[in-house]
Amino acid sequence: MDGGGTGCRAVIGRSDGVILARAAGGPANYTTNPIQAAENLQKAVDEALSLAGSDALPLERTVAHVGLAGIMCEDDSQALAAQLPFARCSVSDDRLTSALGGLGDRDGALLAIGTGSFAAGRRGGSVRFLGGYGFKAGDQASGAWLGRELLCQTLLACDGLAAPSDLTRAVFARFDEKIHRLATYSATSDPSQYAGFAPQIVQAAKDGDAVGQRLMEGGAAYLNAALDALALKETDVLCLIGGLGPHYAPYLAPRYQARICQPQGTALDGAMTLARELLETVA
Numbered sequence: 001m002d003g004g005g006t007g008c009r010a011v012i013g014r015s016d017g018v019i020l021a022r023a024a025g026g027p028a029n030y031t032t033n034p035i036q037a038a039e040n041l042q043k044a045v046d047e048a049l050s051l052a053g054s055d056a057l058p059l060e061r062t063v064a065h066v067g068l069a070g071i072m073c074e075d076d077s078q079a080l081a082a083q084l085p086f087a088r089c090s091v092s093d094d095r096l097t098s099a100l101g102g103l104g105d106r107d108g109a110l111l112a113i114g115t116g117s118f119a120a121g122r123r124g125g126s127v128r129f130l131g132g133y134g135f136k137a138g139d140q141a142s143g144a145w146l147g148r149e150l151l152c153q154t155l156l157a158c159d160g161l162a163a164p165s166d167l168t169r170a171v172f173a174r175f176d177e178k179i180h181r182l183a184t185y186s187a188t189s190d191p192s193q194y195a196g197f198a199p200q201i202v203q204a205a206k207d208g209d210a211v212g213q214r215l216m217e218g219g220a221a222y223l224n225a226a227l228d229a230l231a232l233k234e235t236d237v238l239c240l241i242g243g244l245g246p247h248y249a250p251y252l253a254p255r256y257q258a259r260i261c262q263p264q265g266t267a268l269d270g271a272m273t274l275a276r277e278l279l280e281t282v283a
Contacts, residue, residue, distance in 0.1 A: 001041055002267040003028030004069035004094060005115050005192055008037075010044040011268050012052050012062075015279055020055050023047035030080060031070030031134065038083045041066065045084075063088045065274035067097025067267050069116065070134075090278050094267055095120060095129050101270030102239040102263035109230050110263070111223055114242035115195040117142035119223070121230035130226045135191040141219030143195030143244055149218070150197050151186045153211050155179065165211040167204040171197070202247045220251035227256050239263040 001010045008028035013019045025044030028037040049056055056062075064086045070093070071077055077091035095112070099120035102110045110120045116139040118132030135144045154171045156162035158179050175181040185193075204212030227238070238259040240246050249260055 001045065001064065001066040001068075002094060002097060002271055003037060003041060003066070005029040005032060008040050008044050008068075009268055010041070010048045011272060012045075012048045012056050013272060015276060021048040021051035023051060028068060029070040030068050030076055031072060034070075034076075034080070037068060037070070038080060041068075042084065059085045060087055062086055063275055063279045065089070065097070065271045065278060066091045067094040067271045067274075068092075069094045088278055090274060092274070093132070095132050096127065097267040097270035097274065098241065099127050099129075099270065100273055101265040101267050102241050103237070104264035106237050106264070107233070107235070108237035108239070108259070109227055109232055110239045110241060111226070111245055111248070112242045113141055113143075113219075113223075113240070113244040113248060115139075115143045115191050117145070117242070119226040119230065121232070128230065130229060135194075139191070140222040141244075141248065142191075143198035144191035145194075146201050146215055146219060146244075147189075147194030147197035148186070149215050150201055150211070151182065151194075153215070155182060155186075158182075163210070165204075165209050166207075167201065167209045167211045170200070198244055202244070216248070216251050220248055223248060224253050224256065227252075232256075232259070237261045241266075 001008065005027055008025045011019060011022045023044045026040040028040045030037045049059065066080065068091065071091060081089040081091045095118050098112050099110050099122060103122050107123050112118050116135065119130040121128045131138050139145050150171060153162055154168040157164035157168045158172065175185065201212050201215055205216045236259065238256055240249060240260060241263050249257060
């Protein structure tokens with residue numbers, strides 16, 4: 001299973017790699033709402049089990065791995081595992097499953113940039129993570145971060161403290177050119193609402209909008225710094241995942257652009273790898 005602030009997914013498969021069924025469900029960020037996360041995961045699993053039909057074993061005879069946004073410590077992992085009806089269940093944050101799924105057995109780095117963000121570096125059996133601490137304390141370059149920065153730039157332009165652009169004018173028009181409406185929206189928005197502005201920012205940057213380009217360049221500066229910290233070797237690869245990941249490719253330093261390759265799989269593939277490993281320990 002894989003889950004985050006936008007939704008969750010479940011896949012049921014056999015130990016030989018044959019996939020029996022897939023299903024999707026609602027938001028499942030453990031920090032944001034642990035009760036909702038467990039409920040939506042269970043619904044997705046139940047739907048996948050129904051689709052698999054007689055090919056699947058009862059859940060109490062299966063092993064599982066869950067990679068979930070918002071899992072911050074071992075206590076979180078154990079608490080969630082105890083709520084799920086499997087013979088054995090391991091739980092990690094979604095950074096691990098994303099890194100293992102995307103990089104596979106290759107050494108290198110992975111930049112995961114969607115509503116939130118993190119960087120991962122793999123060297124052999126060791127994986128190092130940077131970021132992924134949530135919107136209030138991090139998630140630089142993410143969709144939520146871009147959206148918040150856009151609203152900040154729009155308000156600065158309204159106050160005459162920054163030059164406006166077509167992008168900031170379009171945002172201001174969305175709020176009927178009333179500062180109090182924009183400010184109120186900013187004060188009450190959650191990360192997914194901020195991230196809703198990201199496609200508009202990406203397109204504006206492609207069209208040459210100065211604010212859009214500056215925001216993308218600001219996000220890329222963080223990503224370049226993260227890759228510098230991971231100290232990639234000459235043969236290491238770089239994978240960009242998430243809804244925004246590939247859009248940052250043109251803004252990365254040339255030395256990193258040359259390493260970009262397609263991810264081998266998804267976070268669900270990483271979760272399945274860990275579920276198989278768990279099955280082997282049971283056997």
